Amino acid sequence: MKFSINRSSFLRTLNDVSRAISTKTTIPVLTDVKIAANASGLVLTGSDADISIEATIAEDDESNTLTITEPGAILLPARFFTEIVKRLPEDDMQLIVGDNLQAVITSGASEFTINGLDAASYPQLPEISGDNSLTLPADILHQIINQTVIAVSTQETRPLLTGVHITIDGSKLVAVATDSHRLAQRSLTLDGVDAHADFIIPGRSLTELSRMLADDVKSVDLRIAENQVLFQIGTTAFYSRLLDGNYPDTSRLIPTSSTTRIEFEAPALLAAINRASLLSHEGHNNVVRLKIEAAANTVTLFGNSPEIGNVEEKLSFAKLEGDDLEISFNPDYMKTALQGLGQSSIEVAFTAPLRPFTLVPSEDHENYIQLITPVRTY
Amino acid sequence: MKFSINRSSFLRTLNDVSRAISTKTTIPVLTDVKIAANASGLVLTGSDADISIEATIAEDDESNTLTITEPGAILLPARFFTEIVKRLPEDDMQLIVGDNLQAVITSGASEFTINGLDAASYPQLPEISGDNSLTLPADILHQIINQTVIAVSTQETRPLLTGVHITIDGSKLVAVATDSHRLAQRSLTLDGVDAHADFIIPGRSLTELSRMLADDVKSVDLRIAENQVLFQIGTTAFYSRLLDGNYPDTSRLIPTSSTTRIEFEAPALLAAINRASLLSHEGHNNVVRLKIEAAANTVTLFGNSPEIGNVEEKLSFAKLEGDDLEISFNPDYMKTALQGLGQSSIEVAFTAPLRPFTLVPSEDHENYIQLITPVRTY
Numbered sequence: 001m002k003f004s005i006n007r008s009s010f011l012r013t014l015n016d017v018s019r020a021i022s023t024k025t026t027i028p029v030l031t032d033v034k035i036a037a038n039a040s041g042l043v044l045t046g047s048d049a050d051i052s053i054e055a056t057i058a059e060d061d062e063s064n065t066l067t068i069t070e071p072g073a074i075l076l077p078a079r080f081f082t083e084i085v086k087r088l089p090e091d092d093m094q095l096i097v098g099d100n101l102q103a104v105i106t107s108g109a110s111e112f113t114i115n116g117l118d119a120a121s122y123p124q125l126p127e128i129s130g131d132n133s134l135t136l137p138a139d140i141l142h143q144i145i146n147q148t149v150i151a152v153s154t155q156e157t158r159p160l161l162t163g164v165h166i167t168i169d170g171s172k173l174v175a176v177a178t179d180s181h182r183l184a185q186r187s188l189t190l191d192g193v194d195a196h197a198d199f200i201i202p203g204r205s206l207t208e209l210s211r212m213l214a215d216d217v218k219s220v221d222l223r224i225a226e227n228q229v230l231f232q233i234g235t236t237a238f239y240s241r242l243l244d245g246n247y248p249d250t251s252r253l254i255p256t257s258s259t260t261r262i263e264f265e266a267p268a269l270l271a272a273i274n275r276a277s278l279l280s281h282e283g284h285n286n287v288v289r290l291k292i293e294a295a296a297n298t299v300t301l302f303g304n305s306p307e308i309g310n311v312e313e314k315l316s317f318a319k320l321e322g323d324d325l326e327i328s329f330n331p332d333y334m335k336t337a338l339q340g341l342g343q344s345s346i347e348v349a350f351t352a353p354l355r356p357f358t359l360v361p362s363e364d365h366e367n368y369i370q371l372i373t374p375v376r377t378y
Numbered sequence: 379m380k381f382s383i384n385r386s387s388f389l390r391t392l393n394d395v396s397r398a399i400s401t402k403t404t405i406p407v408l409t410d411v412k413i414a415a416n417a418s419g420l421v422l423t424g425s426d427a428d429i430s431i432e433a434t435i436a437e438d439d440e441s442n443t444l445t446i447t448e449p450g451a452i453l454l455p456a457r458f459f460t461e462i463v464k465r466l467p468e469d470d471m472q473l474i475v476g477d478n479l480q481a482v483i484t485s486g487a488s489e490f491t492i493n494g495l496d497a498a499s500y501p502q503l504p505e506i507s508g509d510n511s512l513t514l515p516a517d518i519l520h521q522i523i524n525q526t527v528i529a530v531s532t533q534e535t536r537p538l539l540t541g542v543h544i545t546i547d548g549s550k551l552v553a554v555a556t557d558s559h560r561l562a563q564r565s566l567t568l569d570g571v572d573a574h575a576d577f578i579i580p581g582r583s584l585t586e587l588s589r590m591l592a593d594d595v596k597s598v599d600l601r602i603a604e605n606q607v608l609f610q611i612g613t614t615a616f617y618s619r620l621l622d623g624n625y626p627d628t629s630r631l632i633p634t635s636s637t638t639r640i641e642f643e644a645p646a647l648l649a650a651i652n653r654a655s656l657l658s659h660e661g662h663n664n665v666v667r668l669k670i671e672a673a674a675n676t677v678t679l680f681g682n683s684p685e686i687g688n689v690e691e692k693l694s695f696a697k698l699e700g701d702d703l704e705i706s707f708n709p710d711y712m713k714t715a716l717q718g719l720g721q722s723s724i725e726v727a728f729t730a731p732l733r734p735f736t737l738v739p740s741e742d743h744e745n746y747i748q749l750i751t752p753v754r755t756y
Binding site: 077272275278279310 | 466689
């Protein structure tokens with residue numbers, strides 16, 4: 001194999017596929033990056049068995065200044081090779097692999113010789129046919145991910161809950177995640193789509209995927225197979241394993257009525273929750289208390305740590321209606337929920353001190369709902 | 379105690395004194411910040427026993443909008459109190475301490491009640507008289523620190539070597555540090571100064587001190603006592619413990635002649651060392667090798683890791699004179715030395731493969747010298 005290339009094009013693609021490469025893998029070959037040069041360009045592959053990323057650098061895109069003189073393939077230690085490429089002295093670099101599996105990397109007066117491995121020892125990526133596919137706008141996909149992945153479980157005791165459950169029925173897409181203490185559900189109508197799918201994708205895969213949806217990405221092609229999903233982003237293919245099993249029916253968890261409703265500005269409420277959690281974090285059970293007094297038209301937030309002290313704050317709100325209520329909850333769940341809601345005005349709706357309460361954006365409240373289970377404090 | 383103050387003025391000063399406050403202290407009271415309100419203003423104190431910082435916020439400086447209604451003093455948990463002040467909702471804040479040692483902090487609709495401790499339980503700061511004092515320009519002090527502290531030892535086995543040895547003899551100041559593998563010495567003539575001093579100050583104290591020398595600080599007053607030094611920076615007093623003992627005589631270590639001299643641009647040499655150390659860091663003994671061939675007018679840098687591979691690079695230089703030489707050294711010492719030299723052109727002078735070599739700036743080479751001991755590789 002022999003090619004020369006613009007170093008920053010190469011480094012950018014190397015960083016993209018490195019997202020899938022873990023240094024803590026039990027399969028040694030997966031700490032490597034696979035580099036293959038063929039007729040159409042350079043193909044880089046990284047994988048941690050759960051996520052695989054395959055990116056192509058086209059020879060006919062002049063900005064890459066890619067010239068392949070000799071096709072071939074090699075595996076090189078990913079972290080180390082990336083460090084080298086990052087620090088090479090010139091704008092261009094050359095890579096030559098001889099018969100001995102040694103890669104010689106040159107740039108300016110600097111010459112690295114690195115021991116590689118036979119590319120044939122790298123695992124095959126799954127093959128996913130084009131039968132079950134649809135196209136999503138990248139910004140919408142990014143939003144769906146960020147609004148749901150915040151509620152997935154980080155505990156492996158119930159593996160299904162570490163994923164986001166996505167169902168597509170005709171033109172309607174619903175994404176839902178819950179760790180059994182809180183839930184986030186995003187719904188969406190996809191114009192001109194008529195598809196059917198039902199799958200659970202690991203939260204970590206979605207987090208990595210969303211990092212690849214930079215501003216210049218306009219759309220993503222989605223293809224679903226038995227136990228794999230493929231997101232095609234331009235010349236980059238992002239594969240993820242799917243979780244196998246029946247996701248719990250979450251629709252019955254979402255309350256359909258409420259007895260107390262308050263409208264807040266999300267950023268102001270978030271700031272108050274952050275203050276109250278300073279004290280709750282020092283306590284044993286990390287709980288804050290909200291006291292709603294309808295007649296007095298006041299909402300007060302309390303945080304307390306027996307050793308350090310306490311905080312109380314009268315919250316400002318746009319609207320309060322319904323019954324008096326006192327409710328305690330984990331402020332970290334509220335923080336994450338509010339981050340998912342961004343700068344918007346929101347409605348929080350309660351039914352009883354020990355029943356889950358909901359957060360929805362005041363506008364477009366049909367399509368995004370979050371649910372938080374309160375904490376019993378007595 | 380009762381006062382109100384501009385929150386950002388207060389936070390800035392709180393952050394300054396917090397530099398001296400460690401969360402890992404064996405003296406519990408030192409995790410607190412001392413806050414005292416007296417006739418002239420607010421005095422904040424933090425200490426870790428080695429370093430103490432006392433900062434005054436003047437009531438007559440209008441930008442502080444400080445109003446002291448009732449004098450007094452309290453100790454509050456530093457890390458925690460700082461987090462509270464950082465997150466308060468309004469530009470102004472008020473602090474009231476009642477008879478029960480509870481501090482009530484209010485800002486807008488938010489009210490924190492925090493348990494404090496009696497200020498009398500805080501250790502007294504040392505008293506340092508004004509007899510032995512001098513004034514240093516802040517930028518010069520900053521430079522002296524950054525150019526020498528890089529060579530102090532981080533090992534407590536020889537405690538004296540964790541400090542910088544400073545001698546002032548008339549108008550001449552010499553600062554030197556060595557960890558026995560490398561050495562950095564900065565000399566300076568102080569205009570209009572005639573003083574005599576000889577002390578060893580912990581490197582960590584100087585590092586913290588240099589962080590307080592922001593661009594708006596013009597000069598620093600230095601006062602030296604038996605086992606303490608005081609740097610007065612505007613309204614902030616920075617105290618450091620001194621190290622007790624006889625610092626080794628380092629003057630005889632510095633070579634007075636050389637057989638090979640090379641002039642490099644420091645940034646280009648640093649970039650090449652960074653590349654070579656990528657491989658040496660993976661090897662067992664972290665060594666790079668420099669091969670100087672005078673007749674061929676080439677200087678080549680080699681890095682090697684038996685498992686991963688090797689690198690070689692022909693270095694560019696402005697001038698080479700003297701004998702051929704091959705020398706091996708720890709690239710990390712060279713990196714640190716080059717960082718101390720900044721963007722300048724430098725001269726590296728060698729005498730023999732196992733004798734220390736020196737780095738000096740090409741300009742002003744009388745006043746700054748660094749020395750690195752090579753490594754035997756056979």
